[in-house]
Amino acid sequence: MSRTITIDPVTRIEGHATITIRLDDAGDVADARFHVTEFRGFEQFCVGRSIWEMPGITARICGICPVSHSISAARAGDAILGVSIPPAAALLRRIANLASLIQSHALSFFHLSAADLLMGMAGEPSRRNLMGLLSSRPEVARGGIRLRQIGQRIVSLVAGESIHPSWAVPGGVREPLSAAHREQIALLLPDGFAIVRSALGLLEEIYDRHGAEISAFGDFPSLFAGLVSEVEGELEYYDGVLRFVDAGGTVVEELPPAHYDLAIDERAEPWSYMLFPYYRSRVGEADGGMFRVGPLARLNICDAAGTPEAERELVRFRDLRGQGRTVTGSFHYHHARLIEILHALERIGEMLDDPELLDRHVRSDAGINQERGVGFCEAPRGVLFHDYEVDADGVVRRLNLLIATGQNNLAMNRTIRQIAGTFIRGGKFSEGILNRIEHGIRCYDPCLSCATHAYGRMPLRVLLLAPDGTVLDEAARSPLTRPSATLSPGERV
Amino acid sequence: MNKAGTTDRIRFATVWLGGCSGCHMSFLDLDERLVELAEAAELVFSPFVDTKEFPEGVDVTLVEGAVTNRANLAMAERVRERSRIVVSLGDCAVTGNVTSLRNLFPVEAVLAPFRAEDGRSGKAFLDYTSIPELLPRALPLHQVIPVDGYVPGCPPDADRIWEAVRALLRGEPVALAESMRTFG
Ligand code: SF4
Numbered sequence: 001m002s003r004t005i006t007i008d009p010v011t012r013i014e015g016h017a018t019i020t021i022r023l024d025d026a027g028d029v030a031d032a033r034f035h036v037t038e039f040r041g042f043e044q045f046c047v048g049r050s051i052w053e054m055p056g057i058t059a060r061i062c063g064i065c066p067v068s069h070s071i072s073a074a075r076a077g078d079a080i081l082g083v084s085i086p087p088a089a090a091l092l093r094r095i096a097n098l099a100s101l102i103q104s105h106a107l108s109f110f111h112l113s114a115a116d117l118l119m120g121m122a123g124e125p126s127r128r129n130l131m132g133l134l135s136s137r138p139e140v141a142r143g144g145i146r147l148r149q150i151g152q153r154i155v156s157l158v159a160g161e162s163i164h165p166s167w168a169v170p171g172g173v174r175e176p177l178s179a180a181h182r183e184q185i186a187l188l189l190p191d192g193f194a195i196v197r198s199a200l201g202l203l204e205e206i207y208d209r210h211g212a213e214i215s216a217f218g219d220f221p222s223l224f225a226g227l228v229s230e231v232e233g234e235l236e237y238y239d240g241v242l243r244f245v246d247a248g249g250t251v252v253e254e255l256p257p258a259h260y261d262l263a264i265d266e267r268a269e270p271w272s273y274m275l276f277p278y279y280r281s282r283v284g285e286a287d288g289g290m291f292r293v294g295p296l297a298r299l300n301i302c303d304a305a306g307t308p309e310a311e312r313e314l315v316r317f318r319d320l321r322g323q324g325r326t327v328t329g330s331f332h333y334h335h336a337r338l339i340e341i342l343h344a345l346e347r348i349g350e351m352l353d354d355p356e357l358l359d360r361h362v363r364s365d366a367g368i369n370q371e372r373g374v375g376f377c378e379a380p381r382g383v384l385f386h387d388y389e390v391d392a393d394g395v396v397r398r399l400n401l402l403i404a405t406g407q408n409n410l411a412m413n414r415t416i417r418q419i420a421g422t423f424i425r426g427g428k429f430s431e432g433i434l435n436r437i438e439h440g441i442r443c444y445d446p447c448l449s450c451a452t453h454a455y456g457r458m459p460l461r462v463l464l465l466a467p468d469g470t471v472l473d474e475a476a477r478s479p480l481t482r483p484s485a486t487l488s489p490g491e492r493v
Numbered sequence: 494m495n496k497a498g499t500t501d502r503i504r505f506a507t508v509w510l511g512g513c514s515g516c517h518m519s520f521l522d523l524d525e526r527l528v529e530l531a532e533a534a535e536l537v538f539s540p541f542v543d544t545k546e547f548p549e550g551v552d553v554t555l556v557e558g559a560v561t562n563r564a565n566l567a568m569a570e571r572v573r574e575r576s577r578i579v580v581s582l583g584d585c586a587v588t589g590n591v592t593s594l595r596n597l598f599p600v601e602a603v604l605a606p607f608r609a610e611d612g613r614s615g616k617a618f619l620d621y622t623s624i625p626e627l628l629p630r631a632l633p634l635h636q637v638i639p640v641d642g643y644v645p646g647c648p649p650d651a652d653r654i655w656e657a658v659r660a661l662l663r664g665e666p667v668a669l670a671e672s673m674r675t676f677g
Pocket of ligand 1: 513
């Protein structure tokens with residue numbers, strides 16, 4: 001079984017992620033790897049920064065979920081100050097976080113995946129995108145644009161801006177909510193409900209279209225992890241306990257999220273800039289301690305949704321997609337995302353009626369009281385941790401960022417192995433099969449750690465390699481051109 | 494007439510180098526204006542479409558992000574070769590911004606999380622046949638290729654992007670009002 005993989009370096013991997021597939025002697029898939037190719041180094045350059053700057057800096061890790069990063073950073077700051085924040089501030093952070101989830105999930109479902117789901121995985125590549133959807137299914141595409149806009153609009157009504165608001169701070173938030181803005185948010189919700197309900201109505205068509213394939217899209221047993229509310233075990237995005245559930249639905253561990261590092265560790269592989277988090281107590285098992293996070297995991301670990309319409313959909317989801325048990329296929333992340341949007345709209349609606357929401361007191365004041373603080377929340381793609389150690393002035397001395405997408409790294413690699421293994425036989429494949437493999441990654445909607453993201457943007461190159469490393473089928477989707485020069489960076493600096 | 498020699502829609506592209514995607518998200522915040530854009534221009538390469546190779550004969554390319562690694566460098570050069578107008582979109586492309594905060598540290602220190610049990614770390618550990626090597630410093634786009642226009646902001650908001658895009662589609666120079674020339 002020993003074989004060599006040879007992939008020509010830099011020139012062949014422009015873009016931010018690549019996949020390589022290794023074939024055995026018979027031309028069947030022996031291995032597949034998902035390489036994340038961009039790295040920005042936040043954990044290093046944030047050392048020496050003050051906790052007051054951290055929400056603003058770490059928001060720039062990601063333009064899709066800046067709100068989740070700034071909230072986690074602010075919460076780490078809360079813990080370092082040792083304060084409990086005013087109730088209105090907690091409500092506002094929750095609303096912004098859920099609104100951010102709405103826009104991010106809308107982006108994933110409508111802007112990025114719907115073209116595959118509704119126009120076919122093997123559809124014409126130049127039309128397989130939002131623009132193509134705008135002409136073939138305009139009502140769906142426009143609904144998606146509107147739903148994302150609703151999420152972004154709520155974020156900006158609460159936090160001042162839709163992307164990188166300077167709003168969440170250690171101790172609370174900068175601005176209270178005005179009554180006028182509360183009314184404007186309330187007026188956006190009915191449209192959101194209508195769009196997500198009609199998207200749920202598309203699922204039948206989507207499942208009919210992909211009936212034969214769904215079992216290949218990352219369907220395997222694994223652990224699932226995320227937050228649930230402390231007493232009721234409901235869907236929870238801001239607080240609660242960190243729960244791990246196995247594929248049979250049994251709770252294997254629950255711990256305070258601030259102690260995440262007792263449960264999760266991470267390792268590096270030389271072939272990817274994305275680390276591989278794993279569940280410590282199962283690292284010796286065949287899957288290396290794999291667990292999944294994000295929409296599918298959250299629906300698998302909770303005891304109940306906690307809002308009426310989402311609860312009805314959750315029961316249906318478990319019946320339809322998991323025969324009443326844990327749902328193990330990653331294709332169902334799409335369905336899970338829509339249920340989460342519904343839940344988020346319901347929860348935002350509830351919070352708008354909270355009598356404390358408009359309180360003007362939104363920030364607690366204190367100095368540096370603790371040396372370490374862990375902030376966390378459920379980001380759109382899964383549970384996110386910011387863990388800071390500071391000196392007496394609140395200057396960060398060490399930090400660990402455990403990003404949601406990273407936690408799905410093992411599962412994403414396993415998923416592309418499963419899809420490739422199912423569709424590639426005897427060394428042959430088509431463009432449509434490449435797109436299926438790529439879609440396996442899209443199911444997770446990865447936000448590749450700091451700068452990389454698996455939009456269709458990923459110039460995904462799949463090389464089929466024979467055991468000796470020769471390229472068997474070079475069928476990339478368009479002719480490859482090498483960069484014009486191989487200047488050493490020094491010459492350009 | 495566009496560069497490809499047809500009277501069709503403008504050939505329009507967006508590219509994402511070392512940035513957070515926030516500039517692209519702000520671009521998506523054009524919302525319904527995206528429909529208008531789709532009528533006036535063909536999006537020939539972008540994070541949002543499946544084109545795998547940056548095409549020839551592009552009229553206008555917006556570039557998000559700083560140039561951080563060899564793959565970014567190669568991409569920037571290709572974008573320049575194949576685009577009539579290249580615009581730096583957002584502070585990372587314009588100045589390096591947050592992405593260039595790593596320049597305060599040597600690359601080896603930035604790569605510290607990548608280490609093996611045998612103690613090898615950073616460059617000695619990473620396999621540069623699978624992933625691109627970081628440049629010694631993250632650079633603003635114009636330090637690598639000539640750039641025709643700048644749209645600052647972190648991110649530039651959708652109205653600002655729309656001003657720039659509309660001017661470009663009309664073939665006019667990008668002349669943002671003073672209030673639209675702020676950073677951050
Ligand atoms: S300029 Fe700001 S929004 Fe744009 S990529 Fe850089 S950090 Fe993100």
